[in-house]
Amino acid sequence: MTEAPEAPATLEDRIRNWSIYAPWLQRCPVEHWKDVRDHAPIVRSEQDGGFWILTRYADIEWAAKNPEIFSSAELTVPHRRIFHEKLIPIQLDGMVHRKWRQTLAELFNPSAVNHFTPLLRQATVDAVEPIVLKGRCELMSEYASVLPAEAFLVAFGIGREHLEAFVEHKNWLRRVGIPSARTDEELRAANKPLWDFFGAAIDRRRAEGTDGRRDVISRLLHATYDGRPPTRDEMINALFVAMLASLDTTTSQLGLVFRYLASDPEARRTVVESPEAIPRIVEELIRHEPVSTTGRVLTQDVERHGITLRKGDRVLMSWGMAGLDPDVFADPDRIDFDRDVTRHLAFGAGPHRCLGMHLARRIIQVAVQVWHERIPDYHLTPGTEPTRHYSPALGVLDLDITIGPAA
Amino acid sequence: MGHTMCQARAAEVYRITDEGFNEMGEFEVPDELRDAVRRGAVACPERAILILED
Numbered sequence: 519m520t521e522a523p524e525a526p527a528t529l530e531d532r533i534r535n536w537s538i539y540a541p542w543l544q545r546c547p548v549e550h551w552k553d554v555r556d557h558a559p560i561v562r563s564e565q566d567g568g569f570w571i572l573t574r575y576a577d578i579e580w581a582a583k584n585p586e587i588f589s590s591a592e593l594t595v596p597h598r599r600i601f602h603e604k605l606i607p608i609q610l611d612g613m614v615h616r617k618w619r620q621t622l623a624e625l626f627n628p629s630a631v632n633h634f635t636p637l638l639r640q641a642t643v644d645a646v647e648p649i650v651l652k653g654r655c656e657l658m659s660e661y662a663s664v665l666p667a668e669a670f671l672v673a674f675g676i677g678r679e680h681l682e683a684f685v686e687h688k689n690w691l692r693r694v695g696i697p698s699a700r701t702d703e704e705l706r707a708a709n710k711p712l713w714d715f716f717g718a719a720i721d722r723r724r725a726e727g728t729d730g731r732r733d734v735i736s737r738l739l740h741a742t743y744d745g746r747p748p749t750r751d752e753m754i755n756a757l758f759v760a761m762l763a764s765l766d767t768t769t770s771q772l773g774l775v776f777r778y779l780a781s782d783p784e785a786r787r788t789v790v791e792s793p794e795a796i797p798r799i800v801e802e803l804i805r806h807e808p809v810s811t812t813g814r815v816l817t818q819d820v821e822r823h824g825i826t827l828r829k830g831d832r833v834l835m836s837w838g839m840a841g842l843d844p845d846v847f848a849d850p851d852r853i854d855f856d857r858d859v860t861r862h863l864a865f866g867a868g869p870h871r872c873l874g875m876h877l878a879r880r881i882i883q884v885a886v887q888v889w890h891e892r893i894p895d896y897h898l899t900p901g902t903e904p905t906r907h908y909s910p911a912l913g914v915l916d917l918d919i920t921i922g923p924a925a
Numbered sequence: 926m927g928h929t930m931c932q933a934r935a936a937e938v939y940r941i942t943d944e945g946f947n948e949m950g951e952f953e954v955p956d957e958l959r960d961a962v963r964r965g966a967v968a969c970p971e972r973a974i975l976i977l978e979d
Contacts, residue, residue, distance in 0.1 A: 623926045623944070624926075627943055627944050627945055628927075628929050629944075798934065858964070858967050860934075861930070861967075861968065867970070873926070875928075876926075876929065876945065
């Protein structure tokens with residue numbers, strides 16, 4: 519096992535070298551984050567061409583709610599093109615963005631999520647039953663990666679028989695396709711398998727009919743954008759974005775939720791004895807266990823805390839880390855399921871607030887409920903330690919769980 | 926699309942629409958629901974619920 523790379527010696531060095539991809543930052547990003555946050559509200563990293571880091575909840579929320587200054591045209595730091603066209607709706611600004619949100623919002627609303635919950639539950643039961651029989655599992659590959667993919671297919675009306683192909687394409691894209699693509703041509707080639715997968719799903723649904731169906735593809739086939747039907751390419755674009763935005767984030771959150779619950783017998787007992795508490799338990803864990811980071815780019819100069827952020831500068835948006843801000847949350851490092859103030863920024867804020875947030879919450883709530891109905895007691899397998907990462911989302915790569923009480 | 930957090934924290938008080946919005950408008954709070962009303966109000970990420978004390 520290789521030694522974890524050492525962090526730069528001083529806080530100033532760590533700030534200058536901050537990047538969610540930095541090897542030295544993969545193991546303990548939260549601890550390092552708190553040092554940076556306590557140092558100053560706005561700092562600058564020199565990595566990836568240089569970018570600002572907003573360290574306080576108030577400033578992250580302010581940037582999120584001022585999209586005309588903080589544009590989503592460049593979404594990640596460093597900025598990586600996924601398509602030639604802008605990602606719908608996540609990379610859009612202004613009226614175009616608003617119109618796409620109007621088209622897409624009702625497809626993911628609480629009523630739709632309630633409608634799909636029985637199918638989500640079934641997929642979750644199917645995932646947990648083999649684990650019960652084995653008595654031990656690698657939770658990330660056997661549970662946390664599976665559930666968001668199954669939920670995606672359910673919500674989008676794509677048959678479960680496509681699960682394996684879907685997951686394979688997506689894993690290849692993330693691990694090989696995108697990282698190794700150097701030109702637009704190579705990126706187009708890397709995206710092709712999934713682009714074709716979604717195109718085929720749309721064509722299939724159109725042929726099979728959409729009567730009485732509430733899945734996203736069926737509804738998209740009847741939706742209007744700016745008074746006209748979305749084009750096939752626009753629909754594929756939106757599906758692709760939904761996939762990129764939802765799978766790894768939800769998987770990471772599930773990993774962190776179960777890592778915590780595996781360590782806290784009292785929390786497990788509460789889940790088992792009072793399942794009605796699950797939504798607020800999940801919400802507090804979403805606050806406490808950060809997952810998501812994206813970015814923005816300045817459209818104009820703006821001053822904040824005596825610092826001038828200049829037009830064209832990039833800004834890191836550490837949504838998940840905002841949940842630990844002591845200015846907003848009393849005793850933020852403590853997990854308190856009865857906490858009053860729960861308004862974390864894990865799903866963002868402002869016009870780009872996560873469209874999938876209700877579905878994500880439901881996936882995690884059902885995952886916790888179904889698991890604990892069958893596996894009330896479990897623990898991290900002795901001698902194992904989850905491998906932690908900060909990119910592309912914060913989480914664990916592996917989580918070795920043994921059923922039953924710890925020895 | 927609303928957050929639905931008010932209903933999630935205090936279902937006995939708050940009703941939401943299919944879009945997840947609270948469209949209840951102003952209402953009087955009976956004494957026995959004061960705690961629930963407060964719990965739901967502070968849960969709102971948009972701070973959209975205002976409590977008016979007499």
